[in-house]
Amino acid sequence: MDDDFKINHITGLLNKFKKFTPVEVRIRNTIQLFLNKYSNEPEELQKGSVSCRGSIIFINVHPYLKQFIIDHKQDILNTLKEKEQLFFSNIQ
Helix, strand or coil: CCHHHHHHHHHHHHHHHHCCCCHHHHHHHHHHHHHHHHCCCCCCCCHHHEEEECCEEEECCCHHHHHHHHHCHHHHHHHHHHHCCCCCCEEC
C-alpha cells in the first residue's frame, strides 16, 4: 500500500470520530429544548449541569428547574430514546 493512502485513510477515520457529540451534551441539548418549549422563562443549562452514571441522568440545577425537568421526565426520556437512541431509566 502507498504511504499517502494509509495516512489519508487514518486521517479520514480520525475525522469521523471528531464529529461525535458527547452524551452529556446531547442530553443537555434535549432538556434545553424542553425548557425552551414548555417553560415560561427558559434558562440556559450550564456546561457541567448534566451528568450520567449508568442508566441514570443526574441534573445539578436550581430546584425550580429541577422540578420542571422531573415533571417532564417521561417525555424527556422518550425523546432521548426516539431521537438520540439513548436509553436511560431515570432523571434525578
